[in-house]
Amino acid sequence: MELLLECCGAFVEALRAVHGVATGQLSVQAESMEKDRAERTALFIYTMGRAIHIQNEFVAASFKKHPAIAMVINYHLFGNRVPQSIYDVHMAEMNAHITLYNVWRGQVVRELATLTKKK
């Protein structure tokens, strides 16, 4: 869920950036806007229009090709990658374990064979 969550967050953040401008303008010009209701209405409608414009950009880019989401995916892959050095260390450890396991397995097989002969 993490990656999808981050992608969703990037999408919502892009809309939030547009809303934030209007929110700031509303709080700064609260008094004058109270006087002119049309101005406040225009600000809301215009901001939502811009948000829809951004939504359409995401849709046109099939979401994953949009820079905001592509960046999230790239960072996620980069953050969750296994470095080559660590991979090599783990592979060496794994190979040692496999070798040891094969030795023990050979011993067990031989002991079993001995026991079987004794019976």
Place this chain on the structure above:
Amino acid sequence: MIWSGDFCSAYSEQVDAQAREIARLESNLSAVNGEMRASKVYFVRKDEVWGHKAAIANLRVQEASNERRLLEVTHELAQATVRIEAMALVKFNAPVAGEADCKKEVADLEGKVRAVEGQIYLIKNRLGADLVKFGNVDLESLVDTYVFVKTKMPGDQMTFGCFYDMVAMLDSLMDSDAELSVSVKTGADDSKSMYKNAAESRTSSSFNQAAPAIFSRKGESDIHGGTVDRLFSTVKEHALWTRNGGSQGMKAQLNRELGVTLAHVSKSIVRQPGYGDAVNVAQEYLAQSRKCYQEFVNWSESFYLTIMDLSSVKPDEAWSCC
């Protein structure tokens, strides 16, 4: 052979007649030649006359151009003379006239500054807002939108609560008295009376939230400045999102609720009489927001399937990693 006298005389007459005829023809020929020569001379003359006429026309055009230029120069000269006279007058009455000129110049500059400020305002409002067009209506700038509101939405019957972007649309699912009470947090607590109806209040509230409240844990709506950590927190497992081939789960539930709510909203928008263009724009907002939500849901599911396909992980693991 001996010729008789009559025959000889007849023959000589015939020869004479032929000689006369030849002479006449030669005369005619010379006349024709003369005429031809005359014609040739005529045509040459005619060409010469036409050439002269063209030259005369060119000269007249040049003359007209020169006259115009002369007039311009005369005008410029007159202006320059006036300026010189004015300068002489200013020089003569230096203190008073100079002050007046300064005031006029300052007034001109103030006018220019206002014009430039107006242009900057328009340009700032247009930045990043190109292609914002809904049907036949261009809302490219805040000024355009203001004009639209003034001309197409007179009175208080139709408000911005009729307009929905995706966040406002999803927040409309939360419409209830309890949700509306969790409303504006920044700068609007003291001005709840600014809003004409619940829809306006909810839209304003959605502007202050970091994410649509429907994706947050119940009772914990994210406010401005918050994070989106709790986003989709109700969909921790894929089975909660979709079950039984999509007929159950949160996705189906959201679709059902959206269908009902948006049908109601759409009807309420259409019911606004006398707001033809505004109603069309509001419907367009709603349709595009619905489409965007649907596309986003489709993409997230296809992304989940792609991850499973690419990495061959189990469904639970794919859902948790994507």
